[in-house]
Amino acid sequence: MTESVASSVLAAPVSPPADASSSLAVPAPRLTSLSHGGGCGCKIAPGVLAELLERHVPLPAFPHLIVGPDTADDAAVYRLNDEQALIATTDFFMPIVDDPYDFGRIAATNALSDVYAMGGRPILALALVGMPISVLPHGVIAAVLRGGEDVCAEAGIPVAGGHSIDSVEPIYGLAALGLVHPQYVKRNATAQAGDVLVLGKALGVGVLSAALKKDQLDASGYAAMIATTTQLNRPGITLAMLPGVHALTDVTGFGLLGHTLELARGAQLTAHLDYAALPWLPGVEGLARAGVFTGASGRNWAAYGAEVTLDEALPVMAQTLLTDPQTSGGLLVACAAETVPEVLAVFREEGFAAASVIGEMRAGAARVVVT
Numbered sequence: 333m334t335e336s337v338a339s340s341v342l343a344a345p346v347s348p349p350a351d352a353s354s355s356l357a358v359p360a361p362r363l364t365s366l367s368h369g370g371g372c373g374c375k376i377a378p379g380v381l382a383e384l385l386e387r388h389v390p391l392p393a394f395p396h397l398i399v400g401p402d403t404a405d406d407a408a409v410y411r412l413n414d415e416q417a418l419i420a421t422t423d424f425f426m427p428i429v430d431d432p433y434d435f436g437r438i439a440a441t442n443a444l445s446d447v448y449a450m451g452g453r454p455i456l457a458l459a460l461v462g463m464p465i466s467v468l469p470h471g472v473i474a475a476v477l478r479g480g481e482d483v484c485a486e487a488g489i490p491v492a493g494g495h496s497i498d499s500v501e502p503i504y505g506l507a508a509l510g511l512v513h514p515q516y517v518k519r520n521a522t523a524q525a526g527d528v529l530v531l532g533k534a535l536g537v538g539v540l541s542a543a544l545k546k547d548q549l550d551a552s553g554y555a556a557m558i559a560t561t562t563q564l565n566r567p568g569i570t571l572a573m574l575p576g577v578h579a580l581t582d583v584t585g586f587g588l589l590g591h592t593l594e595l596a597r598g599a600q601l602t603a604h605l606d607y608a609a610l611p612w613l614p615g616v617e618g619l620a621r622a623g624v625f626t627g628a629s630g631r632n633w634a635a636y637g638a639e640v641t642l643d644e645a646l647p648v649m650a651q652t653l654l655t656d657p658q659t660s661g662g663l664l665v666a667c668a669a670e671t672v673p674e675v676l677a678v679f680r681e682e683g684f685a686a687a688s689v690i691g692e693m694r695a696g697a698a699r700v701v702v703t
Contacts, residue, residue, distance in 0.1 A: 367426030403521040406446040421446040424505020436627035437477020437510035440480040442650040442660035443506035448565040449582040451518040451572025459494030511663040518580035521598025523666035533662025536616030561660040576671025583661035602696030611686040620649040627659040
């Protein structure tokens with residue numbers, strides 16, 4: 333049963349000003365200082381997660397469950413009738429930025445991305461809130477909630493309730509529901525040999541977030557990070573209806589290599605990535621060369637590096653950048669070569685200027701090759 337998030341978190345709800353922390357008598361602590369990780373970089377490492385899931389008891393047969401946990405897809409999909417399937421997903425994390433309103437917007441955008449990655453249209457969300465009530469002023473917490481609500485309003489859906497707890501670290505996210513025609517459900521396991529890979533957003537969010545935490549991110553870098561992490565992946569709705577689009581996912585905490593490897597494993601194909609074609613957010617490559625990155629990059633590589641081949645001619649920081657955790661990252665599309673112009677046009681029409689062709693799927697063992 334859902335509850336009123338604002339009333340359960342805040343003893344006396346307030347309407348914060350644009351900068352919720354600036355008007356407080358006692359300065360609020362930096363949100364990122366209250367958590368051991370941030371954004372999708374605080375996901376359980378892929379290797380540890382795989383070990384945990386090995387002990388999972390297989391589900392009995394549910395004939396209407398179109399997508400379950402078997403392929404590590406972005407969301408569950410349950411067939412309601414011949415015209416509708418329900419998409420269900422949840423995503424939450426600790427702060428990636430210090431501004432509470434931006435934190436709420438990023439977390440909500442990231443959660444809704446999984447619905448778009450399945451080809452669906454969101455219909456409602458429930459807020460998931462964990463906050464250190466005795467540490468953070470109520471105005472700060474209210475600003476987080478407002479950020480999430482504003483993104484959901486942009487997506488055309490309500491935050492219809494939720495659940496909250498008093499926790500040691502600040503946590504926020506959504507449980508999101510969406511609808512899609514069963515015919516247009518897109519999975520991450522159905523790429524075909526010869527498919528071209530198209531990425532919707534520029535990479536490097538993890539590097540920028542690490543720079544922010546070290547006070548090494550300037551205003552333009554912060555603006556670029558907020559712009560990409562709060563851009564809804566709405567092209568997924570249209571892309572799913574294109575006959576030439578065979579597989580779809582989004583790039584988040586496991587980095588570009590990790591999510592591309594999921595495509596390769598699901599299709600039992602080799603994914604070839606062109607490093608020179610990858611789009612990067614401004615300043616990311618320079619920061620990486622200077623040694624600015626998150627600990628999640630190393631954990632990601634340790635989990636799946638054995639299934640990746642990196643060309644020896646690649647830059648020294650290539651491994652770090654390719655495993656960089658992306659919070660609210662872009663859609664990764666596997667489509668027929670003749671569909672590429674249409675796919676890029678869909679991205680451009682929605683304002684995704686960084687959308688780029690980055691590789692292709694070829695016959696071979698399930699792995700990723702980067703040249």
